[in-house]
Amino acid sequence: YAKPQNVFFISGTDNEDILSILEDKSNEIIKTIKASEIIENQVRMKKSLVSDAQVQKMFGISLKIGFGYKYDMVRDKFIWLRKEFNSGYNSILIYEVPIESVEKDNNIIANITAMRDEIGKANIHGTLPNTWMITEAAYAPYLFEVKVANKKTYLTKGTWELKNDFMAGPFVNYAIKDTKNNRYLILEGFTYNPSKSKRDWVFELEAIIQSVKFLK
Structure with a gap:
C-alpha cells in the first residue's frame, strides 16, 4: 500500500x-x-518548473512546464517549447484558432489534421530545405472527446512525419473549446526518439498539457 x-x-x-x-x-x-x-x-x-510567463501573457493560461524545456520559437499567437535529450527531443506547441476552423463541418478529424498540417508547414521545418511537419498520411489519427480544464476537448493521437525527409514520431493534440474567448486553444505535444521507447516522453507531454488552467 x-x-x-x-x-x-x-x-x-x-x-x-x-x-x-x-x-x-x-x-x-x-x-x-x-x-x-x-x-x-x-x-x-x-x-523544478520553467516560467510560463510568456504563455500567460500571450494566451491567458497557466501551464506547468517541466524542467529542461526552452522557448524555441515565440511568434504572434504561437509558441514552440522544446526539451532536448540524448536520443531526441520533446516539443510542445501552443496556438489558437477560431472555433469554425474545427467545427466548420462534421468531419472534425479532417479539420484538425488540416489545421495542424497548416501550422506545421508555417512553423515546424527540418534541417533540409523544403521539409516541414505533417500528419502521417498512411495512418489516420484517432479522435477522442474528453474534458480538459472542465472544457470540451478533442484529443487527437497519431503520428507526425517530416515531408520530404525521414523523421517521424507520435503526437497528441488537444483542441480545447474556449467559448468565452471564441477560440479553440491548441496544446500539442510531439516527440522524436528514433528506435527507442517513446511512452514515458509522451506521458510527460500529456502531464504538462493537462496542467493547463484558464486565467481569463
Whole structure:
C-alpha cells in the first residue's frame, strides 16, 4: 500500500469468471493507471518548473512546464517549447484558432489534421530545405472527446512525419473549446526518439498539457 500506486482487487468463483471481469473492466483499469501516472508526472515537475510567463501573457493560461524545456520559437499567437535529450527531443506547441476552423463541418478529424498540417508547414521545418511537419498520411489519427480544464476537448493521437525527409514520431493534440474567448486553444505535444521507447516522453507531454488552467 505504498504511495503512489493503484491496487485492484479482482475476485471470482473460477478462472473464467476472473478473466471475464478483467476483460469487462480493462478499459477502466487502464484509464485509472494512466491518470495516476500523469498526476505523478505533474508532482515531479513541480519541483523544478520553467516560467510560463510568456504563455500567460500571450494566451491567458497557466501551464506547468517541466524542467529542461526552452522557448524555441515565440511568434504572434504561437509558441514552440522544446526539451532536448540524448536520443531526441520533446516539443510542445501552443496556438489558437477560431472555433469554425474545427467545427466548420462534421468531419472534425479532417479539420484538425488540416489545421495542424497548416501550422506545421508555417512553423515546424527540418534541417533540409523544403521539409516541414505533417500528419502521417498512411495512418489516420484517432479522435477522442474528453474534458480538459472542465472544457470540451478533442484529443487527437497519431503520428507526425517530416515531408520530404525521414523523421517521424507520435503526437497528441488537444483542441480545447474556449467559448468565452471564441477560440479553440491548441496544446500539442510531439516527440522524436528514433528506435527507442517513446511512452514515458509522451506521458510527460500529456502531464504538462493537462496542467493547463484558464486565467481569463
